[in-house]
Amino acid sequence: MRFSGWRVLKEGLTGNKGWKPHWRDPEPKSEYDVVIIGGGGHGLATAYYLAKEHGITNVAVLERGYLGGGNVGRNTTIVRANYYLPGNSEFYSHSLKLWERMEQDLNYNAMMSQRGIINLFHNDGQRDAAVRRGNAIINQGDDAELLSRERVRELAPFLNYDNNRFPIMGGLMQRRAGTARHDAVAWGYARGADMRGVDLIQNCEVTGIDVEGGKVIGVQTARGPIRAKKVALAAAGRSGQVAAMAGLTLPIESHVLQAFVSEGLKPIVDHVITFAEGHLYISQSDKGGMVFGSYLDFYSSYAARGNLPMVEHTMESFVAMVPALSKARLLRSWGGIMDMTPDGSPIIDHSPVDGLYLNCGWCYGGFKATPGSGHVYAHLIATDRPHGAATKLKLDRFRSGVGLMDEEGTGAQHNLH
Amino acid sequence: MRIACPLCGERDRREFYYKGAALVRPAEGADLETWHEHVNLRENPAGPLDELWYHELGCGSWLKVTRNTATHEILDVELASEAGLGGEK
Ligand SMILES: Cc1cc2nc3c(=O)[nH]c(=O)nc-3n(C[C@H](O)[C@H](O)[C@H](O)COP(=O)(O)OP(=O)(O)OC[C@H]3O[C@@H](n4cnc5c(N)ncnc54)[C@H](O)[C@@H]3O)c2cc1C
Numbered sequence: 001m002r003f004s005g006w007r008v009l010k011e012g013l014t015g016n017k018g019w020k021p022h023w024r025d026p027e028p029k030s031e032y033d034v035v036i037i038g039g040g041g042h043g044l045a046t047a048y049y050l051a052k053e054h055g056i057t058n059v060a061v062l063e064r065g066y067l068g069g070g071n072v073g074r075n076t077t078i079v080r081a082n083y084y085l086p087g088n089s090e091f092y093s094h095s096l097k098l099w100e101r102m103e104q105d106l107n108y109n110a111m112m113s114q115r116g117i118i119n120l121f122h123n124d125g126q127r128d129a130a131v132r133r134g135n136a137i138i139n140q141g142d143d144a145e146l147l148s149r150e151r152v153r154e155l156a157p158f159l160n161y162d163n164n165r166f167p168i169m170g171g172l173m174q175r176r177a178g179t180a181r182h183d184a185v186a187w188g189y190a191r192g193a194d195m196r197g198v199d200l201i202q203n204c205e206v207t208g209i210d211v212e213g214g215k216v217i218g219v220q221t222a223r224g225p226i227r228a229k230k231v232a233l234a235a236a237g238r239s240g241q242v243a244a245m246a247g248l249t250l251p252i253e254s255h256v257l258q259a260f261v262s263e264g265l266k267p268i269v270d271h272v273i274t275f276a277e278g279h280l281y282i283s284q285s286d287k288g289g290m291v292f293g294s295y296l297d298f299y300s301s302y303a304a305r306g307n308l309p310m311v312e313h314t315m316e317s318f319v320a321m322v323p324a325l326s327k328a329r330l331l332r333s334w335g336g337i338m339d340m341t342p343d344g345s346p347i348i349d350h351s352p353v354d355g356l357y358l359n360c361g362w363c364y365g366g367f368k369a370t371p372g373s374g375h376v377y378a379h380l381i382a383t384d385r386p387h388g389a390a391t392k393l394k395l396d397r398f399r400s401g402v403g404l405m406d407e408e409g410t411g412a413q414h415n416l417h
Numbered sequence: 418m419r420i421a422c423p424l425c426g427e428r429d430r431r432e433f434y435y436k437g438a439a440l441v442r443p444a445e446g447a448d449l450e451t452w453h454e455h456v457n458l459r460e461n462p463a464g465p466l467d468e469l470w471y472h473e474l475g476c477g478s479w480l481k482v483t484r485n486t487a488t489h490e491i492l493d494v495e496l497a498s499e500a501g502l503g504g505e506k
């Protein structure tokens with residue numbers, strides 16, 4: 001079933017009776033070439049690219065809940081490629097290019113909106129850091145623009161420019177950044193993978209990973225054992241637990257991150273804007289809600305809800321940055337489980353177990369990585385060699401200390417990112 | 418979340434700084450693998466976990482807190498100085 005404007009029109013005129021389910025609901029087979037654990041954005045994108053780019057279609061994605069019920073449907077949907085360090089820089093650049101043609105590629109409306117991101121700065125030190133990062137972004141071949149205070153004011157007149165502690169001095173803008181509809185990204189990849197023969201199996205928790213003589217041979221699941229030549233982990237916040245099934249301990253702590261949405265308001269915020277007092281980021285959804293978030297709660301957690309101190313902090317930052325919206329009412333808030341690494345950067349690599357692959361450590365930035373992660377992970381699984389855009393996302397960097405990617409420069413230690 | 422400091426009583430989460438899993442520090446000359454394990458690798462359980470919290474806005478004690486990471490329930494609190502964490506592994 002292909003989607004098009006014509007199709008929408010026709011269905012609209014005929015009572016919308018012709019739409020079909022977007023994917024099958026198959027029974028698991030007893031054996032696959034590749035089993036992917038986790039039906040979030042990364043697992044689904046990996047399955048899609050395995051089938052499309054590598055012709056590997058005897059693949060199952062095993063999801064303990066429902067497709068897209070994890071972080072892929074819980075994030076604040078910011079997509080960008082404005083990283084500083086080699087490793088992250090080329091990877092997110094690769095990912096953003098895939099975002100730009102995802103909808104045509106998938107024939108699916110992901111509401112990709114390149115509305116631009118503006119990272120505000122409030123003092124000379126932050127300005128210097130923004131210039132330096134902007135240059136790194138341009139060297140990578142992506143776009144970055146330094147905005148004066150006056151230019152930011154033209155684009156976002158509603159911000160508080162004269163906060164005593166955090167006056168706005170300007171911003172670093174990336175025009176190709178923006179937002180996308182997160183659910184649609186999961187559904188689009190799911191549909192694309194299913195159309196190419198991948199089995200998407202929901203309500204199928206993986207409970208064990210079978211390893212024989214140092215080599216993976218399959219998994220145990222809530223719906224019975226499944227044999228597999230290769231097993232690929234894509235369980236995001238639960239990576240540590242899934243890896244433990246194969247006897248591995250990862251450099252990962254799971255933490256909770258909250259998100260907030262206000263009631264619907266008339267269009268006011270045209271871009272994604274981040275405030276450098278802390279970590280506040282805001283955008284306005286197409287329905288009019290202000291979508292925003294800030295820090296982790298900063299303690300290990302598997303609860304998909306946070307605590308009030310971080311709610312309070314986020315509201316304080318929001319009101320300090322956009323006093324014009326201080327009367328807006330909060331509609332919803334929720335939390336998601338983040339797989340935090342010591343340096344705050346991801347891992348896409350072989351594991352010490354033959355035939356078992358790792359994709360984890362996405363921290364709070366893994367949504368923008370979705371197409372890139374799926375694409376390079378599929379390459380690794382299919383060819384057993386890292387993709388050119390992901391040669392530095394190594395597991396071993398924590399042991400060796402070589403090639404750590406600590407973007408904030410706060411130190412590669414748990415609980416600092 | 419409220420934590421019952423053994424010296425100050427039950428206090429709001431805002432008064433505490435979180436350090437992470439409460440691990441026994443390896444001996445000075447321990448090999449690379451032991452230090453790698455200590456610094457980087459985490460059991461990361463979904464359930465009870467021994468953690469270090471610092472009562473920053475209170476008495477300034479380091480606490481060993483046993484907390485359920487799936488429910489945020491605090492199960493036990495003791496002074497870290499009495500928890501035998503400083504020893505060598
Ligand atoms: C509040 C919040 C805001 C965020 N904002 C942004 C943002 O603005 N920009 C950005 O780039 N990133 C953001 N992120 C991060 C991003 O959402 C995640 O890094 C990313 O979604 C993780 O990859 P995923 O989509 O594959 O994860 P998930 O969707 O979580 O997929 C993992 C799946 O694995 C399944 N699973 C786990 N264990 C098992 C098992 N044993 N068996 C079978 N299945 C299992 C889970 O059920 C889940 O569906 C945010 C996250 C949160 C929580």
Ligand SMILES: [Zn+2]
Pocket residue numbers: 422423424425426472475476477478
């Ligand atoms: Zn105290």
